[in-house]
Structures are given as structure tokens and as C-alpha cells.
Amino acid sequence: MFEYGKAVCYSGYREGQSPIHKMYPSYEEISEDLKILNEYFDYIRLYDGSQHAQTVLKVIRDHHLKLKVMLGVEPGGEISNPNCPWGGLHSEEEIKFNKINNFKQLDNIAALANQYKDEVLAVSVGNECTSDWHSGLMDPLTVASHVKYLKSLITHPVTFCEGAYYWMTKGKPIAAEVDFISIHSYPLWQRVSLENAVQMNIKDFEDNLRTYPNKNIIFTEFGWATMSNEQMDSTQTNEENQEKYLNMVDKWSEKNQITMFIFEAFDEPWKGSTNPIEPEKHWGIFNVDRTPKKCFTNPNKKLR
Numbered sequence: 455m456f457e458y459g460k461a462v463c464y465s466g467y468r469e470g471q472s473p474i475h476k477m478y479p480s481y482e483e484i485s486e487d488l489k490i491l492n493e494y495f496d497y498i499r500l501y502d503g504s505q506h507a508q509t510v511l512k513v514i515r516d517h518h519l520k521l522k523v524m525l526g527v528e529p530g531g532e533i534s535n536p537n538c539p540w541g542g543l544h545s546e547e548e549i550k551f552n553k554i555n556n557f558k559q560l561d562n563i564a565a566l567a568n569q570y571k572d573e574v575l576a577v578s579v580g581n582e583c584t585s586d587w588h589s590g591l592m593d594p595l596t597v598a599s600h601v602k603y604l605k606s607l608i609t610h611p612v613t614f615c616e617g618a619y620y621w622m623t624k625g626k627p628i629a630a631e632v633d634f635i636s637i638h639s640y641p642l643w644q645r646v647s648l649e650n651a652v653q654m655n656i657k658d659f660e661d662n663l664r665t666y667p668n669k670n671i672i673f674t675e676f677g678w679a680t681m682s683n684e685q686m687d688s689t690q691t692n693e694e695n696q697e698k699y700l701n702m703v704d705k706w707s708e709k710n711q712i713t714m715f716i717f718e719a720f721d722e723p724w725k726g727s728t729n730p731i732e733p734e735k736h737w738g739i740f741n742v743d744r745t746p747k748k749c750f751t752n753p754n755k756k757l758r
Contacts, residue, residue: 455611455634455670456522456575459496461715463675465722466506468742472724478505485513490744491719492519497575499524499674499715503563511570523570524674524715526578526615527563528590529556529600535591542589552590560600564607576611578636578674579604584624585617594627601631615674618658622665629666636674637662638717641699642686642733648695651678652702659712676703677717680747682733691733693748700739700749720744 466479466487479487488510491498498521500507507525514521530552535542544552560579567574579600583590597614605612611633616625618637629635639658641651655676662671678696682688700716707714721738740746 456497456713458711458713459522460494461497461499461713462491462495462719462739463715463717464491464498464500464510464719466510466720467722467724469723473502473504473506474724476505478509481509481513484509485517486744487720488513488517488519488521490740492521494750495521497522497524497713497715498719499526501526501581502528503559503566508566511566511573514573515570521573522575523573524576524578524613525563525567525574526581527556527559529559529580529583529592531583531588531590531592532556532596533591533593535586535589537586538589538591539587540589542591556600557603560604561607564604567608567610571610574610576613576633577604577608578613578615581615582617582620582638584628585620594624598627598631601628605631605633613674618662621662625666629669632669634670634672635662635666636672638675639673640676642679642682642690645687647687648690648699651699652706655703656706672712673707673714675717676714677737679733679736680738681731681736683729683731686733688731691736696739696747697749 466484468479471477471479500523531544532549532552534544563577567577580597582588583592584594601612613632613634613636614628615636618639621637639655641654646654678699679691680693680696682691718737720740721736721742723735723742726732726734739750
């Protein structure tokens with residue numbers, strides 16, 4: 455396990471860029487981003503081993519930045535999921551392909567972690583893929599086997615990133631194999647108001663700690679959107695509430711020395727539908743043009 459640090463999720467895609475279409479940010483754009491984040495954070499989290507991740511690690515090494523990286527993979531679905539509202543159904547041929555390709559992804563991420571041994575903090579074998587709604591649904595026993603396989607290839611700590619609820623309901627086989635547990639906790643998605651939001655995060659942590667008393671637990675996602683449509687209570691999603699929420703969580707995190715990755719460093723216009731106020735696009739603590747939102751505008755209020 456690693457020491458407590460300030461942490462943020464990082465997806466560097468700007469206007470016109472997208473991992474879906476493999477339109478990646480340039481070396482210069484990533485350098486600009488990481489020099490911003492290096493000033494305030496110790497750790498960043500990435501979601502795959504694509505060209506984006508490779509460039510991030512190269513920039514950190516080239517510029518001798520202090521940032522350490524949690525790498526990850528996005529496995530393809532190994533279970534057809536009719537509960538997913540988008541793309542959850544998989545043919546037998548797709549599932550067969552994914553089962554093979556998922557191990558190839560683990561091989562590739564292991565090679566990247568070993569190439570950048572000093573820059574890598576830890577590696578995750580997946581993201582929310584035991585959640586009932588996920589398009590890339592996997593059996594927890596399969597995820598556990600992926601953890602064991604990846605641990606045979608690298609010396610870094612290995613984890614799996616999942617919602618707090620699903621860790622408690624499905625996570626026991628995975629918890630037995632990971633080096634630490636990584637939970638996600640989002641009050642806004644549960645329509646919890648600002649005044650009760652931090653208590654929800656604390657409850658998610660304490661419930662998992664009771665379930666897994668012998669495991670270290672961190673948050674690999676939490677945050678507050680600054681704009682939303684009817685998917686959330688839009689009266690709660692603004693920069694003022696984001697600032698208040700993040701500062702409250704930061705105080706609790708620092709007091710208890712629990713690493714928490716803010717979701718997300720920069721707004722992500724490529725995500726979700728074409729609706730410009732869809733919340734998926736607006737979790738950033740910085741705007742897509744890299745100007746700071748309210749929580750990072752006042753130097754005395756930066757989370758550092």
C-alpha cells in the first residue's frame with residue numbers, strides 16, 4: 455500500500471478529442487495539464503493503457519514531475535447484460551473475443567507498469583464492471599482471477615475500482631485477492647443534498663471497513679458535478695456547491711489520512727449524449743479550456 459496523498463482522476467481529452475474515436479491529446483497538451491495538476495496533487499488515476507496513458511507516463515518522466523500514476527484497464531464484457539441501457543448485449547463471439555482480449559490488456563498494462571516502474575503507483579484490473587448496469591459486466595470470480603494474474607506480472611499493488619455498494623454485495627472474492635480496496639461514492643447520483651453528502655461518503659467508507667476490516671480502503675472516485683439535466687437535482691449542481699463539498703471532504707480525508715481521487719480533473723465534453731448539460735460532461739475541477747472552477751480560483755482555498 456502507498457502513503458496518503460492528494461489525488462485526482464485525469465482524462466485529458468479536449469474539444470474534438472475522444473478515446474472512443476482514438477483522438478488523443480498531444481504531448482504538449484498533456485504536458486500543460488500535468489504541470490497544472492503537479493502543483494496540487496500527488497497522485498493521478500488513468501483508466502486504460504492507451505496512447506493517452508503512455509504519453510502521460512512519458513511526460514512525467516521527461517519533466518521529472520512528482521506525480522505518481524494509478525493505471526487501469528477497461529475489460530470488455532464477459533456477460534451479456536440486458537439491464538444495461540446502452541450496449542450491454544454481447545454475442546457469444548464477442549464474449550469469446552473479450553475473454554482473450556482482456557488478458558491481452560492485462561499483459562499490456564503490466565508491460566507499461568514495468569517500463570515506468572518508478573512513475574506507477576498501483577494498477578487496477580477494471581472499473582465498475584461488476585455493477586448491474588455496466589456494459590462490460592464481469593463475474594466477480596473472473597475479476598479475482600485477473601487480479602491474481604496481474605500480480606504475477608508486476609510488483610506494484612493491484613486493486614479493482616467499484617461502487618461502494620457493489621463491493622459490499624459482490625466484492626468478497628475480489629477483496630480476497632486485491633492489495634487494497636478502491637471504492638466509488640457519489641451523493642449526487644443518489645440525489646443526496648449537499649448538507650448530507652459528506653456523511654454519505656463516510657458511511658460508504660465505514661460500511662466497507664466493517665465488511666473488510668483487514669483491508670486498506672481508499673476512494674478512487676468521488677466528486678460533485680457543476681451542471682446537470684434531469685438525471686440529477688440541478689439545483690444542487692453548481693460551482694459553489696462543488697467548492698463547499700470538496701473542501702468538506704478534503705478536511706475529513708486529511709484528518710483520517712484516507713486517499714481520495716477527485717473525479718475529475720477537467721470537464722469531459724466527449725462523454726455521454728449530445729446534451730450539453732448532461733452531468734457526465736461537468737465533473738471537472740477545471741473547465742475544458744483549463745481555466746479553474748470556483749474551488750480552484752482562490753489560492754487560499756485550493757485543496758492542498
